[in-house]
Amino acid sequence: MANWRAITVDDVVATLSLKETERYQRSAEFGQEVLPVLIERTTARVRLAIRSNGRVRLSPDAAALPVSLISAACDYMAFDVLKRLDVEVGEDRRRARQQAIDLFDRVERGEVTPEDWDAPEDEETGHSAAQLVGVAPNRVTARGLQGF
Secondary structure (H helix, E strand, O other), X not given: OOOEEEOOHHHHHHHOOHHHHHHHHHOOHHHOOXXXXXXXXXXXXXXXXXXXXXXXXXXXXXXXXXXXXHHHHHHHHHHHHHHHOOOOOOHHHHHHHHHHHHHHHHXXXXXXXXXXXXXXXXXXXXXXXXXXXXXXXXXXXXXXXXXX
16 A cells, blocks of 8 residues: 555654754743644644546555655744744755645645555656646737748
């Protein structure tokens, strides 16, 4: 079967640091666990992109994502963690979040198709996508001829 699983705290720590992750966890009032809430929200965002693709069978486990998207999901999440900690978010983190958003948008548009949750490990995935050009310049008139 394809490799889908839930985002773990270890995934978040691999993207941020243990110190940042622990500080984020302590930032909640009344001792509430906030990291699981952020993981759940991020997972829902990524699953929405996959569902919008229309060509991927989602795992029935609402916490599961394709492993191929977990790193991008953690980059997306890291920005939210650092905002809450009220620290300066560096350009690298901003760029990583934007790249994650761009990837999720490409998944939604069908330009990138992650593996189905129930696909065999040896099944080919990620077939190429075609994009049609809607408008081409008119090259029939003297004005439209290239080189004139």
